[in-house]
Amino acid sequence: MKSEKTVERRAFLIGNPNSGKTSLFNALTGERKRVGNWPGVTVQRIEGVIKNVNQELVVTDLPGTYSLTPATPEEEIVLKCLNEASENIILNVVDIANFERNLFLTTQLIELGIFPVISLNCYDSFTGAGGMIDLSKFCNLTGTNAFPTIARTGEGVTALIEHLLKTHNSAAATNSCISMLALPEEWVQAADQLLRKDKKNWKSASPLEKYNAIRALITSSGNDTFEIRKILADTLSQRHGKDIKPADLACELASDRYQRIEKLIAVCATVPAKNIPAWQEKLDRVLTNRILGLPIFALIMAWIFWTTFSLGEYPMGWLESIFAWLSGYVEATLNEGLLRSLIVEGIIAGVGGVLVFLPNILILFFWIALLEDSGYMSRAAFLMDRLMNSIGLHGRAFIPMIMGLGCNVPAVMATRIIDNRFQRLLTMFLIPLVTCAARLPVLVILCGTFFSDNPSLWMFNLFFVNLLVLIFLGQFTSMLFKTDGNSPFLLEMPPYRTPTAISVYHVLYEKIEHFVEKAGTVILAGSVLIWVLSAFPREVPLTQNFDLLISQLKAEPATNETAEKIAALTRQKNIELMEGRYMARIGKFIHPVMEPLGFSWRETVSLIPGFLAKESTVSTLSVLYLPHGENLGDAMKSAGMGKISAFVYMLFTLLYIPCVATLGVIWRESGSNRFTLISLLSYFAIAYAVSFLVLKSSTIVSGSAEGMLEGAIIIIAVLFAGWYIVRTLLKAITGRKCKGCSSCDGCPIKNSNTCS
Amino acid sequence: MVKTTYNLAELPEGSSGTIRDIDTSSPTSQRLLDLGFVPGTPIRAIQKAPLGDPTTFQIRGYQVGLRKTEAELINIEIKPDEK
Numbered sequence: 001m002k003s004e005k006t007v008e009r010r011a012f013l014i015g016n017p018n019s020g021k022t023s024l025f026n027a028l029t030g031e032r033k034r035v036g037n038w039p040g041v042t043v044q045r046i047e048g049v050i051k052n053v054n055q056e057l058v059v060t061d062l063p064g065t066y067s068l069t070p071a072t073p074e075e076e077i078v079l080k081c082l083n084e085a086s087e088n089i090i091l092n093v094v095d096i097a098n099f100e101r102n103l104f105l106t107t108q109l110i111e112l113g114i115f116p117v118i119s120l121n122c123y124d125s126f127t128g129a130g131g132m133i134d135l136s137k138f139c140n141l142t143g144t145n146a147f148p149t150i151a152r153t154g155e156g157v158t159a160l161i162e163h164l165l166k167t168h169n170s171a172a173a174t175n176s177c178i179s180m181l182a183l184p185e186e187w188v189q190a191a192d193q194l195l196r197k198d199k200k201n202w203k204s205a206s207p208l209e210k211y212n213a214i215r216a217l218i219t220s221s222g223n224d225t226f227e228i229r230k231i232l233a234d235t236l237s238q239r240h241g242k243d244i245k246p247a248d249l250a251c252e253l254a255s256d257r258y259q260r261i262e263k264l265i266a267v268c269a270t271v272p273a274k275n276i277p278a279w280q281e282k283l284d285r286v287l288t289n290r291i292l293g294l295p296i297f298a299l300i301m302a303w304i305f306w307t308t309f310s311l312g313e314y315p316m317g318w319l320e321s322i323f324a325w326l327s328g329y330v331e332a333t334l335n336e337g338l339l340r341s342l343i344v345e346g347i348i349a350g351v352g353g354v355l356v357f358l359p360n361i362l363i364l365f366f367w368i369a370l371l372e373d374s375g376y377m378s379r380a381a382f383l384m385d386r387l388m389n390s391i392g393l394h395g396r397a398f399i400p401m402i403m404g405l406g407c408n409v410p411a412v413m414a415t416r417i418i419d420n421r422f423q424r425l426l427t428m429f430l431i432p433l434v435t436c437a438a439r440l441p442v443l444v445i446l447c448g449t450f451f452s453d454n455p456s457l458w459m460f461n462l463f464f465v466n467l468l469v470l471i472f473l474g475q476f477t478s479m480l481f482k483t484d485g486n487s488p489f490l491l492e493m494p495p496y497r498t499p500t501a502i503s504v505y506h507v508l509y510e511k512i513e514h515f516v517e518k519a520g521t522v523i524l525a526g527s528v529l530i531w532v533l534s535a536f537p538r539e540v541p542l543t544q545n546f547d548l549l550i551s552q553l554k555a556e557p558a559t560n561e562t563a564e565k566i567a568a569l570t571r572q573k574n575i576e577l578m579e580g581r582y583m584a585r586i587g588k589f590i591h592p593v594m595e596p597l598g599f600s601w602r603e604t605v606s607l608i609p610g611f612l613a614k615e616s617t618v619s620t621l622s623v624l625y626l627p628h629g630e631n632l633g634d635a636m637k638s639a640g641m642g643k644i645s646a647f648v649y650m651l652f653t654l655l656y657i658p659c660v661a662t663l664g665v666i667w668r669e670s671g672s673n674r675f676t677l678i679s680l681l682s683y684f685a686i687a688y689a690v691s692f693l694v695l696k697s698s699t700i701v702s703g704s705a706e707g708m709l710e711g712a713i714i715i716i717a718v719l720f721a722g723w724y725i726v727r728t729l730l731k732a733i734t735g736r737k738c739k740g741c742s743s744c745d746g747c748p749i750k751n752s753n754t755c756s
Numbered sequence: 757m758v759k760t761t762y763n764l765a766e767l768p769e770g771s772s773g774t775i776r777d778i779d780t781s782s783p784t785s786q787r788l789l790d791l792g793f794v795p796g797t798p799i800r801a802i803q804k805a806p807l808g809d810p811t812t813f814q815i816r817g818y819q820v821g822l823r824k825t826e827a828e829l830i831n832i833e834i835k836p837d838e839k
Contacts, residue, residue, distance in 0.1 A: 067790035100816045101792050250780055254789035255796070271817070290806045382821045386807035389823070395810075490787060491821035493812055 010058045011050075011117075011164055012085035014078060014109075015093030016102050017064035017419065018494040020121040024093055024151035025061045026506055028161060032061075044671070055165050059091075064419075066101070068108045068211060072420055079211065082112070086207045089167050091160075092116035096133070096148070097125040097495070099271055103181070103261045106142070111183040111214070112207040115144050117167060119160055123148040125495065129272035137268040143179040152500050180264045183214070184256065186239065190217055190232040194225060218250040280496050288379050297383050300376075301402060308364045309406040309437065315359035323352035341535055350527030353613075354520040357409050357661065361515055362508060364403060364410045368417060369507040373499035377417060381491055391471055392478020394418055395491065397427040404434030408662040409519075411436075412669055413511065426478060428666055429679050432658035433470040435463060439654065442614045446653070449618075449633040450646035458647065466654055469690055472719050515665070522664035530612040530660070533583040540580025546573035571626050578623055583608050597652065597691050598645040610653060612660050617653055644698050648691045655687035762834060764799070764813070765827035772800040773832035782829050792816040793830055 015021040026032065029048025050057040062081060063074040070076040092109065094102040109116055120126075120133070139146050145163060149156035183191075191213040192202040200209060216225050217232060229246040236252060237244045244252055265271055286292055327344045334340040371377045377396070385395030393401075396418045404411035411431045418424040435443075443462060447455035550569050553562050578584055587605030594604045602624040609616035621632060628635035636646065657680065658666070667676040767773050775797045778785050792815055793799075802812040802819060810821040 067787065069786055069790060071784075071787045098816075098818045101818060104790060104792070247780065250786060251778060251789060251794065255794040258792055258794050258797075276814075276817075276819070285803075288803060288805070288812075290804075293806050378821075382805050382810060382812065383807075385821070385823070386805060386809045389809070489810065489821075489823045489826055490791065491810065493819035493821060 008056070008058060009088065010060060010085075011089040011091050012060050012062055012081060013091050013093065014062050014085070014105070014116070015064060015121075016066050016095060016098075016105060018492055019064070019093045019095040019098075019102060020151040021061070021064055021093045022506075023500075023503060024119055024121060024149065024157070025059065026502065027149075027151050027154045027157045028164075029059050032506065032510060050161055050164065052165055057089075057164060065105070067105060069215070072422070074419070074421055079208070082114075082211065083206050083208045086112075086114045089164060090114055090116040091119060091164065092144075093119050093121050093151075094146075095122050096120040096131070097122040097129070099126075099265060099269070100258065100261050103264070104257060106144075107181045107257045107261060108211075110142065110144070110179050110181040112210045114207055115142075115179070117160070117164060118142075118144050118146040119149045119151070119156075120146050121149050121151050123156065124150045124153075126272070129274070129277065131270060131272045133269040138264075141180045141264055141268060143182075152497070152503070180267075181257075181260050186232060186235045187214070187217070187253070187256075190228050193228050197224070214253070218253050220247060276495065283496060284379070284493075287376065288382060293379075293383050297380055300371075300380075301399070304364070304367045304399075305402065305406060307367070308360055308403070308410070312359040312363050316356055319352065319355055319359070323348055323355075338535075338538065342531070345535070346528045346531040347524075349531075350524040353527055353661065354516070354523045357407070357515070358512065360407055361410045361413060361511060364414060365508055365511045366504065368399070368414060369504040370499050372417060372507075373497065373503055375494045375496045378491055378493050382493070385489075385491070391430075391474030393427055393430070393474060394420065394423040394489070397423065400427055400431060401434060404431045404436060406437055408432055408434065408436045408658055409665050412662060412665045413515065415669065422481070425670055425675060426474075426481075428670060429477065429675075429682070430470060430474055432662055432666075432679075432683060433466065433473065433655070435466055435654065438659070439614055442618065442653070443650065445618050446646075446650045450636070450643065450650070452633060458650075461647075462650060462654060465651060465690065465694070468716060468719055469655065469686060472723055473686065475723055514668075518668040519661070519664045522667060523661045526660035526664065527612060530583075530609060533586070534581055534609060536582055537580070540577050542573065542576050544569075544572075546570070546576075574623060575626055578620075597648055597688070598641075598695055599649065599652075600639065600641070602639075603649055607653070607656065611657055614653060614659065644695060647698075648695045651694060652687050652691045655683065655690060657683055657687075760833055760835075762832055763828050764801075764822070764830040764832050765811075765824045767799075767801040767827075767832060767834070769801050769803050769811070771834065772798060773834045774798050776831045776833045778831070779829040784826055785829055788826070788829065791820065799832065 013021060013025055025046075025048060028050055031048050032046050033048060046061040048059050048061070050059060060081075062078050062085075065071075065075040065078050067075075068079055068082070070079055090109065092106050094106060096102070106116065106118065126133075133148075135146060135148070145167075147156055147160045147163065149160055151157070188202055191210065194213045194216055195201055195205050195209065202210065202213075205213070217229055220226075220229075226246065229249060233244045233246045233249060236249075287296060289296075327348050330340060330343050330348065334343070368377075371380065377399075380399065381395030383395070384398035388395050388397050388401075397415070399417065400411045400414040403414055408431050411434070412428055415424045415427045415431070418427060443459055444455070447459045447462075451458040546569050550566055550573075553566050553569070556562050584605045587608055588601050591599070591601045591604040594607075602621060605624060606617040606620040609620050618632070621636075625632055625635040625639065628639045641649075657663070663676065663680065666679060667673070670676060761776060762773070764773075764775075775793055775795050777795055778788060778793060780786075797815060800814045802814055804811045805821075810823045811827060812819050812821045813827075
């Protein structure tokens with residue numbers, strides 16, 4: 001059916017975090033589409049469409065924010081979109097159960113001449129607690145159109161949609177009435193004067209220009225604005241009968257906004273005195289209890305971990321057997337050759353390697369969605385924040401880090417629960433240093449091979465060094481890059497709510513689609529690349545014509561002697577083939593770099609397939625070491641590899657690179673090539689540095705394996721000393737702040753920059 | 757003289773106070789102001805996390821967790837009858 005469509009119209013969804021903005025978006029549009037990233041920052045732009053018989057309205061979901069003044073790069077998007085949004089429709093989601101604080105953003109919009117369509121969300125909890133609002137009075141006094149909604153159930157959404165389809169733009173909605181939330185005259189005059197310096201004026205300025213003018217009034221920047229700020233402060237002092245200095249203006253404006261909000265609410269609504277129900281307080285007292293809080297959280301985590309990785313094994317097993325059957329089928333139908341190798345080792349193994357993560361991701365995100373929706377996630381962050389903060393992370397980083405023990409891939413995806421981008425990237429960067437379950441068998445094999453006398457002790461040593469590296473790196477990176485600006489800690493405790501099936505469905509659908517479509521392609525490409533490196537060039541110049549010799553031997557009567565000869569020749573052929581492939585050539589090429597770590601070219605070569613899966617390092621090594629013996633451990637010993645070099649090799653294997661799947665999700669989740677590349681180089685550098693340190697210090701202490709314990713102690717001491725020195729230095733550089741200590745007399749920074 | 761001004765981190769669990777002023781030299785202060793931590797607003801410390809930090813506060817009808825470093829930016833008055 002051809003329908004006459006009007007010009008594409010847009011609505012921008014804006015509101016506080018936890019205001020039900022996402023639920024409302026889902027209820028309005030039914031479908032979330034990623035349409036690339038916001039310019040400048042790698043935050044995904046999400047859009048949906050409201051369809052009518054002959055109309056379409058594109059709804060853009062802006063990142064949640066408490067205020068127009070951005071505290072994080074995500075929140076800057078809202079400000080950047082302001083002008084575009086004001087020419088379209090702005091839909092402001094206001095959690096009416098948390099009325100005052102949610103109206104702050106609304107007030108900021110109205111001050112700039114934007115009259116949003118308001119969705120008074122969570123209307124049921126508001127009225128349930130005894131709240132009442134005179135809607136028409138509210139609309140008249142604010143100059144907006146407000147609609148009560150319950151986004152979680154979809155109630156009230158129809159009326160809202162009807163109105164949205166009729167509305168044209170937010171700036172021109174209501175000009176005639178003076179909103180109760182509008183900016184007071186004194187401020188408008190001061191802002192107008194400021195704008196006139198740039199040959200503009202308040203009436204004709206765009207919302208963003210108005211915002212910048214107000215922002216300039218409350219932040220002390222340069223002398224050119226000082227005069228205007230001084231006059232404004234004096235006028236306000238006179239009017240309010242108290243002493244207001246220009247430095248107090250930020251505080252004054254925020255107070256004034258809240259006073260306007262309080263007045264508005266007083267005239268048109270009855271806000272329940274106690275809007276947090278008693279049962280919620282009781283529940284909170286148990287769940288965040290000083291004694292019970294942590295054990296309850298530990299139980300919940302254990303349950304999530306167990307279901308994700310143990311129950312997840314069943315569907316993973318089914319998937320694996322399906323793929324094994326597929327490989328078997330292809331092997332049976334196709335002749336040995338390049339095509340079969342590509343299909344079996346490249347494509348089926350690659351696709352299988354992607355799909356095998358799905359059960360884990362599904363189960364983990366099912367629980368995460370429940371925790372997030374119910375409001376427990378904030379409590380968990382509250383409980384764990386102190387611990388995580390000690391390595392520079394946010395309390396919310398605990399769940400992804402713990403999940404990293406199972407598998408890094410869902411763990412990296414779980415960093416989505418951290419709102420702050422800096423904190424999210426920091427967590428993402430540290431997760432690959434958490435030893436995942438897939439690395440365990442590799443360690444078991446390696447330790448069993450190299451330290452057959454006491455494998456568990458050496459495994460423990462490895463874990464210990466790994467943990468130290470993790471702590472040190474967390475401390476170090478957060479110290480270098482953390483500022484007050486990028487990590488403000490304000491953890492809102494939303495009320496407990498019953499999760500809805502629809503929102504859990506949305507989370508799961510989005511995760512799976514995202515993983516398969518985005519990360520899946522990267523993982524597949526990585527697998528195929530590694531396969532190409534290990535399978536090409538097809539023709540390798542051999543020292544003897546092995547095939548001919550073998551077939552000659554086979555033609556002779558079968559004796560033990562000939563069988564041995566055949567085996568030896570086949571082995572020799574395989575080694576020469578492997579050495580001729582690109583993988584070995586690259587390994588030999590980069591070997592000089594690895595030599596200081598005591599690696600022979602064989603170890604270097606084995607690191608390349610380790611990129612795809614760490615267990616391939618062992619299988620590659622055993623092929624390469626065949627000339628020295630059948631048993632890998634003995635072969636390496638006879639080739640002159642000591643216990644120290646073996647330990648260093650294992651440490652390097654553990655740290656040097658996350659597997660291709662982890663790297664793929666890091667790349668996709670961070671959305672940044674630079675971040676991925678820097679992380680990759682950092683892991684390599686860290687692995688190199690730590691291995692080198694261990695090697696050198698243990699050979700200094702003693703050349704024998706007994707000296708390794710002392711060596712490890714030295715490393716620990718060195719790491720901590722280094723950390724302490726850097727920390728002290730940075731503290732000295734960043735300077736001190738007045739902590740409000742009791743001895744203010746003679747303190748050089750006393751009372752500096754305090755307001756009111 | 758009895759001390760009546762404290763910073764928010766010193767507010768004992770379960771007690772209430774009134775915000776007196778806020779240290780605007782920290783970049784976090786703007787966000788705190790926007791969230792309603794303005795002078796004259798009553799605030800109550802609800803509880804500390806098991807590991808001692810952060811602490812949840814009730815302000816303007818909602819609850820928010822602040823770390824010690826953030827709470828120290830806020831000065832409060834504790835009236836004798838509130839204590």
